[in-house]
Amino acid sequence: MSRPLRALIYARYSTDLQSASSAEDQIRVCRQLCEAHGWHVVEEVRDEAISGASHLRQGFQRLHEAAQDGICDVIVAEALDRLSRDQEHMAGLYKRLAYHRVKIVTRSEGEIDEMRVSFGGLMSSQFLKQLAEKTRRGLEGRVMAGKSGGGNSYGYRVRRGFDTGGTVITGERDIDDAEAAVVRRIFADYDSGLSARSIAAALNAEGMAPPRSGGKGSGSWGSSTIQGNWRRGTGILNNELYVGVRVWNRQSFVKDPDTGKRQARLNPPEMWVTTEVPDLRIINAALWDRVKARQAGIREAMNPAGVSDPRPRPERAKRPDYLLSGLVRCDCCGSGYSMINRTRLGCSGARNRGAAVCTNRATIGREDLEERVLGGLRNRLMHPELIAAFVEAYRLAFNEAAGRRSSDHDAARKALAQAEAKIAGLLTAIEDGMYHPSMKTKMEALEALKMELTAKLAETPEPPALRLHPSLGDRYREEIGRLAEALQRPSTRPAATGILRGLIREIRVVPEADAPGGHHVELVGELAGILGLAEGQAGISRPDMTKPPRVARAVCSSGYVTVVAGTGFEPVTFRL
Known part of the structure; x- marks a missing residue:
C-alpha cells in the first residue's frame, strides 16, 4: 500500500486591517481538504499582514525550500491568490514546484495546472491594478471636496465622531495646539538663522516628541525631519498645509521588482491637485515666504553654477562615493x-x-x-573549507547540467526506438498483404522522425563523467587574490x-x-x-x-x- 501524500498548508492575509483569524480559517478549510483526500499534513506555513504582490515573504520562500528539501508532495491553499497576486512570482513558484514534482491544490480551483497559473496570475494582477485605480479615484474625489487624501501631518489630529446625519466623519483634520506651537517655533528659529540640525538637537534635548512615523525611523528629531526635500514637499519647512494649502498627488510610488520596496517618483506639476484649506493654517504667509527665501539662498550658495535637472533620471543615479558608503x-x-x-x-x-x-x-x-x-x-576566503565548498558547488552544478542532458538523450533514444518499432510494424503489415494507401504517408512521417532523432542523438552524445581538474582549487585562490585588484x-x-x-x-x-x-x-x-x-x-x-x-x-x-x-x-x- 502506497503512503499518503505529504501536504504543506499555506495561508496568508494581506493587511493589519484584516483579522488574524483569517489565517486560522484558511488553515481549517485546507485541513478539511487534506482529510478528504487522505493526505498527511506535515507543516503549516503562514504570512500575516503582508501583500501577495511581494515575493519577499518568509512563508512564500518556505514553499520553495520545502519542495527543494523533499518534505512535501503537495502544497495546499484556500485559493491561488493566497499564494501570490503577481504573475511572475506565481509562474516561478509553479515552475520550481513542478521540477521537484510537488503539486499545488487549492480548495477553490482544485489541482493547479499551467493554464490556471497563467489565467489566475492575470486576474490577480488586473485585480490589484483596478483596485489601485478605484482607490486613487476615490481619494481624488475626497481631496477635491476639501478633505484629506490620507495620512496625517505633524501639527494636526484626525477628527473623530459623526456628522449630523449619523455618518462617521472621514478625511477631516483639526489643528493640534501643542504640535502647532512646535511647528511655529521651528519656522521662527529657522527664520532667525538657526540651522535645521541645531533646531533638531534642541528639540531632542528638551525631550520633545517627534512626528509619528508608523513604527519606522529613530524616534527622534533629525535635520531631515525639519529640512526634508523642497521639491517633494517633505519636511516640516516644506509642508504647504501649514499655510492653508493642501497639495495631493505630488508624487507617486512604484515598486522595485527586484527588492519589492516602493520608490517615490515626483509627478509633473500639472498632475498635482491643490485645494485651499484656510481653517488648517498654522503659519502666516510672510513667515513662510521668508523661510522659502532663506532655503533658496542656501541652495544657490551650494550650487553657484545653477545646474538643475528636475526630471528623475535613473541612469544618472548617484553611485556610492566610497566602497562602504551607506552601509x-x-x-x-x-x-x-x-x-x-x-x-x-x-x-x-x-x-x-x-x-x-x-x-x-x-x-x-x-x-x-x-x-x-x-x-x-583576503585572509578568510582562503580557508580550506571554502575551497572545498567551491569545488563541491562546481560539482553539483555540473551534475545538474549533465542530468538534464542525460534526460534529453534518454528521451530521444526512447522516441527513436518507438519510431523504428512502428516502421517495422508497417513493413510487416505490407508483407502480409495488408497494404493501404494511407500507410505511405505514415511511413514517410516515421522515416522523417527517425532521421531527425538519429541526427539529434549524434549531435548530443552521452554526457561525460565528471573529472575535476586538479588545479580547480588553485583557480579559486587565483580569483580571490584578484579581488583587491578588481x-x-x-x-x-x-x-x-x-x-x-x-x-x-x-x-x-x-x-x-x-x-x-x-x-x-x-x-x-x-x-x-x-x-x-x-x-x-x-x-x-x-x-x-x-x-x-x-x-x-x-x-x-x-x-x-x-x-x-x-x-x-x-x-x-x-x-x-
Whole structure:
C-alpha cells in the first residue's frame, strides 16, 4: 500500500486591517481538504499582514525550500491568490514546484495546472491594478471636496465622531495646539538663522516628541525631519498645509521588482491637485515666504553654477562615493556613519540629533575601515573549507547540467526506438498483404522522425563523467587574490563594488577604546555567513543542517567571533 501524500498548508492575509483569524480559517478549510483526500499534513506555513504582490515573504520562500528539501508532495491553499497576486512570482513558484514534482491544490480551483497559473496570475494582477485605480479615484474625489487624501501631518489630529446625519466623519483634520506651537517655533528659529540640525538637537534635548512615523525611523528629531526635500514637499519647512494649502498627488510610488520596496517618483506639476484649506493654517504667509527665501539662498550658495535637472533620471543615479558608503551603522543608536571630514567617519545621529540621541563621538578612518573589511576577505576566503565548498558547488552544478542532458538523450533514444518499432510494424503489415494507401504517408512521417532523432542523438552524445581538474582549487585562490585588484582597477571597480556591497547588509561599528582604530567592526549579511563558514562556525546554516543553533561562538586569531545564524531573512553577523 502506497503512503499518503505529504501536504504543506499555506495561508496568508494581506493587511493589519484584516483579522488574524483569517489565517486560522484558511488553515481549517485546507485541513478539511487534506482529510478528504487522505493526505498527511506535515507543516503549516503562514504570512500575516503582508501583500501577495511581494515575493519577499518568509512563508512564500518556505514553499520553495520545502519542495527543494523533499518534505512535501503537495502544497495546499484556500485559493491561488493566497499564494501570490503577481504573475511572475506565481509562474516561478509553479515552475520550481513542478521540477521537484510537488503539486499545488487549492480548495477553490482544485489541482493547479499551467493554464490556471497563467489565467489566475492575470486576474490577480488586473485585480490589484483596478483596485489601485478605484482607490486613487476615490481619494481624488475626497481631496477635491476639501478633505484629506490620507495620512496625517505633524501639527494636526484626525477628527473623530459623526456628522449630523449619523455618518462617521472621514478625511477631516483639526489643528493640534501643542504640535502647532512646535511647528511655529521651528519656522521662527529657522527664520532667525538657526540651522535645521541645531533646531533638531534642541528639540531632542528638551525631550520633545517627534512626528509619528508608523513604527519606522529613530524616534527622534533629525535635520531631515525639519529640512526634508523642497521639491517633494517633505519636511516640516516644506509642508504647504501649514499655510492653508493642501497639495495631493505630488508624487507617486512604484515598486522595485527586484527588492519589492516602493520608490517615490515626483509627478509633473500639472498632475498635482491643490485645494485651499484656510481653517488648517498654522503659519502666516510672510513667515513662510521668508523661510522659502532663506532655503533658496542656501541652495544657490551650494550650487553657484545653477545646474538643475528636475526630471528623475535613473541612469544618472548617484553611485556610492566610497566602497562602504551607506552601509556603516553606529551600534549605539543605529544611525549611519558618514564622512565628517576628508578622511574620517563619525555617527551622524550624534552630530545631527545631539547628545540626547547618541553620545558616540568616536571616529574611524575610512581607509582603515575598508582595509579591515577587505583584509578579512583576503585572509578568510582562503580557508580550506571554502575551497572545498567551491569545488563541491562546481560539482553539483555540473551534475545538474549533465542530468538534464542525460534526460534529453534518454528521451530521444526512447522516441527513436518507438519510431523504428512502428516502421517495422508497417513493413510487416505490407508483407502480409495488408497494404493501404494511407500507410505511405505514415511511413514517410516515421522515416522523417527517425532521421531527425538519429541526427539529434549524434549531435548530443552521452554526457561525460565528471573529472575535476586538479588545479580547480588553485583557480579559486587565483580569483580571490584578484579581488583587491578588481576593486581598485577603474574598469572593473563598479561591478566588483556592486557585487561586494550586495553581500553586505550593513557594517556595525562598536566604539571601544582598546579596539583597533577605536572600534570593533561587525559585518551583517551573506558575506558574514561566508566568513563564518571559513572559520568553521557551527552557527552558520548549511545544506546538511536542518535546524542550526541561533548563536555560536568560536575563537579565532583576533579574539571572539560572534556568528548569529538566523532563519528566514534574518542577517548573519561576523566580527572582524
